[in-house]
Amino acid sequence: MNLSAWAALWFLPFVLPICAYVVFTDLSRMKITNRAVLALVLVYALVGALVLPFETYLWRYLHLGLALAAGIALNAAGVLGAGDAKFAAAAAPFLHPGDLVLVFALLTGLMLAALAAHRIARASPLRRLAPDWESWTAKGRFPMGLALGPALATYLALGALYGA
Secondary structure, eight states: OOHHHHHHHHHHHHHHHHHHHHHHHHHHHSOOOHHHHHHHHHHIIIIIHHHSOHHHHHHHHHHHHHHHHHHHHHHHTTSSOHHHHHHHHHHGGGSOGGGHHHHHHHHHHHHHHHHHHHHHHHHSGGGGGSTTOGGGTOTTOOOTHHHHHHHHHHHHHHHHHHOO
16 A cells, blocks of 8 residues: 555545535535534644655645635635635645646536536425525525535545555
């Protein structure tokens, strides 16, 4: 098992519940909470220090800062929500820089699938399972956590399986 697979294997059980929580809160309240973002940062801080080489561990905090700066700019331009920007920044240290093309391809595919699934569920009787979810009635807005959470979880799962 290579280092990437080893690190992903250790991150995965801690990150999965956070990603599931992000999906739920974004669907139900159209919010990715600060609690989820801080939990993700804490997982990286604690687990990353144990499973990554120290230099790699420290450099990946730069990813967080760069992603946060980009997210703030995109939020200011009205392209994405503040919670989406913060979650993406918190997720950035988990990503290997050489995997960015894979990550963007994965995110693109999951965004399209999430959009289609959300719109189908919203227009079908499935909506009655959670009739009070804010995402059903949010005009012109989409719960990006429905794609962001699964993208991080899938990336780590692929890393754990294949050393991606």
